[in-house]
Amino acid sequence: MSLLQTTGLRASYGQVDVLLGIDIEVNQGEMVVILGANGAGKTTTMRAVSGTIPRSGSIVFDGHEIVTQNAESIVRLGIAHVPQGRGTFSDLTVEENLRIGAYIRKDSVESDIERWFETFPRLGERKSQKAGSLSGGEQQMLAIARALMSRPRLLLCDEPSLGLAPLVTQELFGVLKSLNQQEGLSVLLVEQNANLALKIANKVYLLETGQVVASGDAESIAGDERIRRAYLGG
Amino acid sequence: MERLLQYVFDGLSFGAIYALLALGLVVVFRGTGHLNFAQGEMAMFCTFIVWQINDWGVPLILAVAIGMLFGFALGAGAEATVIRSVAKKSPGGVFVVSIALFLGLNSLATMIWDRAEGYTMKSLFPNKDVDFVRILGAEWRYKYIGVLIVALALMGLLFLLFSKTKFGLAMRSVASNPESARLVGVPSGLVLASSWGIAAAMGALSGALVGGINGQLTPSLMFAVFIYASAAATLGGLDSPGGAVIAGLSIGIGEQLVAGYAPGWIGQDLKLSVALILIFVVLLVKPSGLFGSLKVERV
Numbered sequence: 001m002s003l004l005q006t007t008g009l010r011a012s013y014g015q016v017d018v019l020l021g022i023d024i025e026v027n028q029g030e031m032v033v034i035l036g037a038n039g040a041g042k043t044t045t046m047r048a049v050s051g052t053i054p055r056s057g058s059i060v061f062d063g064h065e066i067v068t069q070n071a072e073s074i075v076r077l078g079i080a081h082v083p084q085g086r087g088t089f090s091d092l093t094v095e096e097n098l099r100i101g102a103y104i105r106k107d108s109v110e111s112d113i114e115r116w117f118e119t120f121p122r123l124g125e126r127k128s129q130k131a132g133s134l135s136g137g138e139q140q141m142l143a144i145a146r147a148l149m150s151r152p153r154l155l156l157c158d159e160p161s162l163g164l165a166p167l168v169t170q171e172l173f174g175v176l177k178s179l180n181q182q183e184g185l186s187v188l189l190v191e192q193n194a195n196l197a198l199k200i201a202n203k204v205y206l207l208e209t210g211q212v213v214a215s216g217d218a219e220s221i222a223g224d225e226r227i228r229r230a231y232l233g234g
Numbered sequence: 235m236e237r238l239l240q241y242v243f244d245g246l247s248f249g250a251i252y253a254l255l256a257l258g259l260v261v262v263f264r265g266t267g268h269l270n271f272a273q274g275e276m277a278m279f280c281t282f283i284v285w286q287i288n289d290w291g292v293p294l295i296l297a298v299a300i301g302m303l304f305g306f307a308l309g310a311g312a313e314a315t316v317i318r319s320v321a322k323k324s325p326g327g328v329f330v331v332s333i334a335l336f337l338g339l340n341s342l343a344t345m346i347w348d349r350a351e352g353y354t355m356k357s358l359f360p361n362k363d364v365d366f367v368r369i370l371g372a373e374w375r376y377k378y379i380g381v382l383i384v385a386l387a388l389m390g391l392l393f394l395l396f397s398k399t400k401f402g403l404a405m406r407s408v409a410s411n412p413e414s415a416r417l418v419g420v421p422s423g424l425v426l427a428s429s430w431g432i433a434a435a436m437g438a439l440s441g442a443l444v445g446g447i448n449g450q451l452t453p454s455l456m457f458a459v460f461i462y463a464s465a466a467a468t469l470g471g472l473d474s475p476g477g478a479v480i481a482g483l484s485i486g487i488g489e490q491l492v493a494g495y496a497p498g499w500i501g502q503d504l505k506l507s508v509a510l511i512l513i514f515v516v517l518l519v520k521p522s523g524l525f526g527s528l529k530v531e532r533v
Contacts, residue, residue: 072421081417089414104419
């Protein structure tokens, strides 16, 4: 069942058109990866979906047209966005970051906080520390945990591996994979590290200069000679 | 000794008022990164509203409450209209707009309440000659004690709001990272307008307290108070509410000591420049203030 469907999604920064009509579909429970070079429009696609930039075309989430809605309402419908560069609240403590992540919820959030401290024990150990004092890997964990505090049905995750040590990246991807496979969380992931991404993805979209130039299930993309050479390093 | 105690005590009451206004500056600065130069004039205008409502026969305490509500609407309205639209285009423009608000409110007050000798402002607290207690030889006038208690109570409430409530957390999140705040669903426009509103409401209260102490109300009511409050906010650190309070109280005491002990030629007339020199020195030596935070970021 289609959870997210963009059709002819366009966006621009000033005079520069960045997205020239993107069609992407994420089904319930899928892990979908967007690959592409720098400047292809990956981050812009994510920001268009979460409503942080002006855009046109159509974005249907769970039966609602959201292309005209702003970020504050879209998160209420169940889309959580972990932005590139993590976007943690560096002046707030780790625990406060999690609490504000649950801003849209009216029910008790204590058990969720406990849960993410169990998943990411290092966050639990540092719960009273300012988020700005955490290492890059810990901040990325915090950013993901904060997004999940809103109990989203779709997680947008923009280059979580950026600037992280390989071991930390593996740990993060392990968590994303288990959230996806064991709890059925749908994920739309932007990733530079194509080898890693293809291992956990169901479906892949390849972006070039604002357009989808190839798409398919992870195995067929990984097996495509042309794509291998351009994006996977041989 | 009694004289010293008297200065310290009077200084605490004035300092509490400076701290209130300085807190307003800090609330706005933390939320939007702007200094609201109109903070003092907003307070003055609200104090005239308080006087006017009281003059129409409404009890003073109720008039002060209405004045604070008016202040909230004035501050929130200014942010939501002129400030926000200018901030989007050029952050430096906000400075100019707040100066314009300063002049505009001052002229408007002068136009509406046009009387050279000003108006008689009543105090919220008993204010006859005999209304004081003597502790350790110093006269503790009820109106000063009242000001101190009210100001400290409001500051306490504000700290609870900041640190214990969801709204306070939302305010701090917008101050820390506006884009991420939107992503988690915080209505940042509403939060920013509210911070300006809260700041202006505190200003309204500080204006009513100053007016009550002075016993007289003119459009220049908040001028000196605003200078002291700015010095307090700078000294304490523009992003530190605790710093604003401590610095406000210290400056209040310092002002009384300077006026009382310094050589005659400084006296009452020049003590304001002491505050300005203080601002200058702090900006030069420790720009983040005593309790302000330098941004620490790891990547």
